[in-house]
């Protein structure tokens with residue numbers, strides 16, 4: 407995979423994207439991070455010093471979203487609290503002249519308006535997204551969904567997805583082009599070309615295929631621009647893999663009913679924060695680019711790897 411860039415965005419990012427509301431599902435159990443997730447939501451684990459969910463909120467704001475609906479479980483109110491102002495802390499930092507820290511502390515709640523929806527039980531990603539429907543307004547003809555486990559770098563793909571929706575209508579998903587031999591862990595799109603090599607029409611999707619059965623090398627990533635019609639489809643699907651309501655089953659139903667679905671191919675990097683191995687890679691990648699920690703870490707890593 408291409409090297410990642412922690413902070414830059416591609417020039418295609420649009421603030422006039424038409425995306426008003428973004429949904430971030432964060433109500434999962436986080437079992438791969440047990441025992442930590444007994445008490446700390448995985449979405450708040452720091453990639454260097456900033457939780458992954460703040461990067462994802464920043465990406466949504468950069469794409470023009472004004473509102474973020476975070477779907478949380480009843481025990482995960484710390485995720486919502488993270489986006490609330492901390493007046494006492496801010497005052498202390500101000501008095502001590504800690505301007506840089508003050509900016510960091512204020513960033514999360516300054517990005518966009520954050521509200522929460524509750525998913526009482528972890529019944530799947532599709533179910534989590536449907537829990538945010540009451541938060542939508544009639545103007546939300548489409549919503550962006552960003553999985554906080556998935557850092558897509560550089561940012562900007564949501565802007566390109568919005569432009570694809572403006573052209574083709576319907577629902578637009580995000581794909582990575584993955585070498586065929588590495589495709590098995592992913593959901594893989596069955597696609598047809600358009601006149602843009604990085605926009606494909608989706609005919610279907612196969613979950614976790616063997617390389618020889620994969621219909622393409624385009625694997626699903628955690629960014630969705632969903633037409634409002636998906637909420638109706640979510641009411642009509644039945645539990646799929648693992649007894650969960652799968653978002654991809656709702657999208658498959660829309661495709662079967664003739665609703666246009668496209669993917670935008672993101673040619674860049676990605677970090678999967680959903681498991682400790684992927685999370686550590688992201689932390690090291692971001693730390694290596696950090697002006698304060700990067701140089702020492704690089705030197706230490708070199709020595710450590712040679713040992």
Ligand code: UTP
Pocket residue numbers: 431432433434435436437438439477525527528529530531533534553554555680
């Ligand atoms: P994952 O399956 O990667 O997260 O879901 P998880 O279930 O929390 O983690 P593990 O597998 O037990 O380790 C992708 C995203 O969807 C959210 C998760 O919080 C994560 O951000 N999700 C998943 C929900 O909000 N509700 C669900 O019922 C399932």
